[in-house]
Amino acid sequence: MTKVVTLGQFIIERQSEFPYAKGELSRLLRDIGIAAKIVNREVNKAGLVDILGEAGTMNVQGEHVKKLDIYANEQFISALKSGGECSMIASEENEDVIHVNSAVSKNAKYIVAMDPLDGSSNIDVNVPIGTIFSIYRRKTEKGMCTMEDVLQKGTEQVAAGYIIYGSSTMLVYTTGHGVNGFTLDPSIGEFCFSHPNMKFPSSGKIYSLNEGNYVHFPEGVKKYLKYCQVEDDETSRPYTSRYIGSMVADIHRNMIKGGIFIYPTTASSPKGKLRLVYECNPLAFIVEQAGGRATNGFKRILDVNVKEIHQRTPIFIGSTDMVEKAEEFMRQYSPELEEVLQLAEV
Ligand SMILES: O=P(O)(O)OC[C@H]1O[C@](O)(COP(=O)(O)O)[C@@H](O)[C@@H]1O
Ligand SMILES: [Mg+2]
Numbered sequence: 001m002t003k004v005v006t007l008g009q010f011i012i013e014r015q016s017e018f019p020y021a022k023g024e025l026s027r028l029l030r031d032i033g034i035a036a037k038i039v040n041r042e043v044n045k046a047g048l049v050d051i052l053g054e055a056g057t058m059n060v061q062g063e064h065v066k067k068l069d070i071y072a073n074e075q076f077i078s079a080l081k082s083g084g085e086c087s088m089i090a091s092e093e094n095e096d097v098i099h100v101n102s103a104v105s106k107n108a109k110y111i112v113a114m115d116p117l118d119g120s121s122n123i124d125v126n127v128p129i130g131t132i133f134s135i136y137r138r139k140t141e142k143g144m145c146t147m148e149d150v151l152q153k154g155t156e157q158v159a160a161g162y163i164i165y166g167s168s169t170m171l172v173y174t175t176g177h178g179v180n181g182f183t184l185d186p187s188i189g190e191f192c193f194s195h196p197n198m199k200f201p202s203s204g205k206i207y208s209l210n211e212g213n214y215v216h217f218p219e220g221v222k223k224y225l226k227y228c229q230v231e232d233d234e235t236s237r238p239y240t241s242r243y244i245g246s247m248v249a250d251i252h253r254n255m256i257k258g259g260i261f262i263y264p265t266t267a268s269s270p271k272g273k274l275r276l277v278y279e280c281n282p283l284a285f286i287v288e289q290a291g292g293r294a295t296n297g298f299k300r301i302l303d304v305n306v307k308e309i310h311q312r313t314p315i316f317i318g319s320t321d322m323v324e325k326a327e328e329f330m331r332q333y334s335p336e337l338e339e340v341l342q343l344a345e346v
């Protein structure tokens, strides 16, 4: 009989990997796991409870917020506040950072940035959605955190992960020592170790991007797309197009099968659509830890300067060979964009 290892047990077993191992990061990951289970419970019965549809408000991104966006945001914030290991939270759904000033938390060592519900356009249609989180160690010693604590480069992350609410619910995370996946066993209510040491295949046959934006893509992306669609047995092209429209789900699939996910700049999103701090940096950390690659078409995502919490960036992420190929096309056909992106960081 295979030994069941729960997320909690695994975290404790691996605690010595953390540079400052005193249990704080373990407890923080535990708190995130608890909130994920609560959100999963509502997602699984979404049609039966009043959690589908729009909440009637707009968020700082100018998007119509879904009821489940708000529910997930509240659950993660309350778990992080009551857990005592987090002193500041940045969330997609909150314009400003949240200072956790409770007696137990105000000197807590960790900052959490999160996308409480990823793939909001898929909530009402029963298509996989997710949660993304990124963890930093605070730079300021004590007392109230400052923006300096949350505006750290992706290279400074001490941990990152995502939860995917799909046919099964999984939590996948890294602390900079490889990537491991856990599947929720509803019968015991535990995330159980199921995907050890996940590796991103260095090449693949899947490309994922919203081709509906084709006319607004940079020339480099248009050319790369044509490259993917040309017949060539030697490189097993044409590749297959797969696009779920939930970043977590598209990247999770590609991590298992090999592939590339691209969300470039477009006319409506000249700096890209996806957010650096709580979408691109955590997924880039995970993908790099699994042996993949993540850039903005020119530069490593994790090296991009962070100026504000809702900063956007284009992203090319996945199998190393495919991302490098796409970068070749960007340098050849859209070189002007490199400077535009560099200026956006200044
Ligand atoms: O509908 P589009 O423009 O293809 O965008 C889809 C992308 O937007 C997102 O839904 C943005 O994330 P949120 O749902 O958290 O706002 C990504 O998950 C997804 O990859
Ligand atoms: Mg998102």
Ligand SMILES: [Mg+2]
Pocket (backbone or CB within 6 Å): 069, 092, 115, 116, 117, 118, 119, 120
């Ligand atoms: Mg979201």
